[in-house]
Amino acid sequence: MLGLMRRAAIVGAGPNGLSAAITLARAGVATTVFEAAETVGGAARTAELTLPGFRHDVGSSVYPFGVASPFFRELPLERFGLRWIEPGAAMAHPLDDGTAVMLEHSIEATAAGLGVDGDTWRRLIGPLVEGWPKLCGELLGPVVHVPRHPLLLGRFGLFAMLPATALEKMLFRGERARALFAGCAAHSVRPLESVATAAVGLVFAATAHAVGWPIVEGGAQALSDALAKYFVSLGGEIRTGTRIADLRELGDADAILCDVSPRQLRQIAGERLSLEYAEKMERFAYGPGVFKVDWALSGPIPWRAKECLRAATVHVGGTMEEIAAAESAPWGGEVAARPFVLVTQPSLFDVTRAPAGKHTAWAYCHVPNGWEGSAVEAIEAQVERFAPGFRECVLARHTMGTRALEQWDANLIGGDISGGAMTLGQMVARPAMSLYRTGTKGLYLCSASTPPGGGVHGMCGHLAALRALEDLG
Incomplete structure (x- = not known):
């Protein structure tokens, strides 16, 4: 009977927004999702960024928490096109001696x-x-x-x-x-x-x-599309290309769940938030941003340690001491000369990502939040360090700094891909002690700025929707 009485609106069609929508729809609540972009997915989308036929994951790409998610595991997403691909090894970490440490299954x-x-x-x-x-x-x-x-x-x-x-x-x-x-x-x-x-x-x-640390056949977009298709099969509605600038545009919805950052919630909720809660949203801290490079390649990355070709994820950073120094630098407003670089090479395992014989790869490093410089040279120098001749394989590159990432997805404040700094305090009270509830009746936050935090697992949206159902009930 709940569905005959209640109506919900979701702002944002990222994995968390879609997960919240699915949870509500499965409980019989008439649910509509509003997405500013023309496609669903938030930071889990795929596009041709470099050359025709080269498909790049614009944001996230590797999903240990996606395949582990208790919520995703109970959904019939395979019926809607989701196919996990598990590389031969979860991760490779090359060293200067020409070997690699392998994180095997x-x-x-x-x-x-x-x-x-x-x-x-x-x-x-x-x-x-x-x-x-x-x-x-x-x-x-x-x-x-x-x-x-x-x-x-x-x-x-x-x-x-x-x-x-x-x-x-x-x-x-x-x-x-x-x-x-x-x-x-x-x-x-x-x-x-x-x-x-x-x-x-x-x-x-x-x-x-x-x-494992799997990728998705066809790219991140296939995971987002599977969530969206399942939601629609439950009777839900998705309106893309619809930016919500003020929550009053949503009318008299019984529950509004926002897959947005605390800063955005403050903007679109306006006077609906108490002064105390609004101030907490303004004080919410964001962590370092990232600088990302996507490459179209003429062949596989020529790693000196050939076992790196067995993994879709490669950690490029050398020793513990180097990595620790690189990860401290952004918190001091600097970019390490030798940054810790996360590399993914999905086309080694998924032929849909590039034309025959060609490959795609992307990499990013952590930089100060809102940093406006370029880390291309530093990133490529680190890859070249462990893969001599890498630059000769590059057919085209596409770069996104912190501002470009935020323009692409407004949740990535200053290039922060974690939904806010994962400090000890913000791991417990995220973004406030009330967690998903905002203190305003019928209004909830369901983004990665709520527990359990960043990563593509849908649990933030699912848990927020459960709180909304409790209140509706």
């Missing part, structure tokens, strides 16, 4: 490449992988809840609250394991000396062994 295979630290890797990551379904539910579930698996969560927390650099120095003796873990922890987009950055390293390492 198998813990044993990974440990075998870590020398003196192999047993430590097994003891550290093994229990997390064994308990992954339970741990994933705890980490991607509501922030405030009674833990269903307190012993597992407690063991994780024992190491997770440490700075990544402290954990590495305490447990690892060799450079290979330290470099591998530092690259995983760098996904926190925080200085690796910060509290709880070890948590990100542990989770990214565990996902590699538990579920």
Whole structure:
């Protein structure tokens, strides 16, 4: 009967907005999604950025949390075109000696490449992988809840609250394991000396062994399109090319869920927000931005360590010390001379991404929020360092700095792709202690600026919609 009485509006058709819409539609609520862009997807879209026939993921591209998401796993997305592709290895981390540390799907295979630290890797990551379904539910579930698996969560927390650099120095003796873990922890987009950055390293390492780091056949757009098609099959409506500048444009919806940043919510909600809550939205902190390069290539990246061709994701940054220095620089308003560069090379595993015999790749590094310089030379120098002759393979390139990224997707404030800085305070109160609820009746926030935060998993939207359903009920 709920659907006969209630109507909901969603602002933003990114993965979280679409997940919120699906959750409401499945509960019988008449739901309409409004998207400013001409296509759905938010930061999960695909386009020909360089040359005809070369399809690039404009934003996100690799989805460990997508395939792990408790919400996505209960949806019939395969019926709507979603196909996961799992490369032979989750990630490669080349080193200056011409070898690469490989984050394999198998813990044993990974440990075998870590020398003196192999047993430590097994003891550290093994229990997390064994308990992954339970741990994933705890980490991607509501922030405030009674833990269903307190012993597992407690063991994780024992190491997770440490700075990544402290954990590495305490447990690892060799450079290979330290470099591998530092690259995983760098996904926190925080200085690796910060509290709880070890948590990100542990989770990214565990996902590699538990579920993998897959890409999507056809590109990120295929995941967004699958979510949109499933939502429409439930009776939902999507209006693209419709920018909502003021929430009053949505009429008398019983619930409004916004897949936007706190700054945007403040702008479009206006006086509907209390002064106290509006001030919290204005104080919400954004983290470093990214500078991104997409390449059309004449062939595969010529990695010196050929095993890098087994992974869609390559961490380019050298040693733990180099990575730690590179990740601290943006917080001090600088760009490292040798930045930590995240590279994806999806066309090695998905022939739909480029013309026959050709390839696509993209890379980004972290830069100060709103930085207006160019990191092309620094990024390509780092790739060339581990893949001599790389620049000779480049047929065309497309660059996006922090401002261009925000213009493309207004949620990427200053180029921040995480929905706000993942500081300890903003991991708990994100963006405020009320989480999804705004304090205004019927108005909710459902973007990556709410728990569990950045990453394409839909859980922010799903959990926000559950709160809305509670209130509607």
